[in-house]
Amino acid sequence: xxxxxxxxxxxxxxxxxxxxxxxxSEGEFTPLQAIGAVPPSFRPSFxxxxxxxxxxxxxxxxxxxxxxxxxxxxxxxxxxxxxxxIRSVKRQxxxxxxLLDAIAAELLEHLESEQAPMAA
Numbered sequence: 001x002x003x004x005x006x007x008x009x010x011x012x013x014x015x016x017x018x019x020x021x022x023x024x025s026e027g028e029f030t031p032l033q034a035i036g037a038v039p040p041s042f043r044p045s046f047x048x049x050x051x052x053x054x055x056x057x058x059x060x061x062x063x064x065x066x067x068x069x070x071x072x073x074x075x076x077x078x079x080x081x082x083x084x085x086i087r088s089v090k091r092q093x094x095x096x097x098x099l100l101d102a103i104a105a106e107l108l109e110h111l112e113s114e115q116a117p118m119a120a
Contacts, residue, residue, distance in 0.1 A: 003028050007058050007078060019096045020058040021086055028056065029082065041082040042102065044095040051084035057099055064100065079103070 003025035010020055029039035041053050061077040081099075086092050 003056075007080075011058075011060055011063075011076075011078075018060055018063045019099065021083070021092050021095070022056055022058070023085070024054055024056045024082065028080070039082050040079070042095075042099050043084060044086070044091075044098050046091065046094065047084045047086075053082035053084060055083045055085045057081045057083045057095070059099065059103060061103075064103065 003022075007020060007022075011017060014020075032039050042057060043049070043051070043053075057080070059079045059081070061079055062075075067074075067076075083095070086095050
């Protein structure tokens with residue numbers, strides 16, 4: 001079963017979850033790397049700068065935005081980021097809070113830049 005399908009199943013069985021932490025699947029980011037793109041990554045503040053990025057944080061952006069639907073056929077958008085391994089539930093909770101704060105800040109910054117008046 002592909003990592004994407006596993007994530008879909010996991011989110012269906014965990015309808016209130018916004019973030020899933022798991023080990024990375026072999027070749028998961030190969031399509032991005034094949035076109036010369038660097039896979040997105042996130043390093044929580046408590047992780048060492050040189051810690052290998054062997055895990056993935058999967059963020060359901062629709063749930064983060066407050067979408068109430070949990071129907072399997074409803075469209076969704078998920079973001080996958082490479083992260084260091086975080087085995088402790090307590091550290092996962094801290095990483096989740098930092099990650100969601102970072103995503104929210106980036107989205108707000110993007111929205112504000114789109115709404116900034118253009119100089120004539």
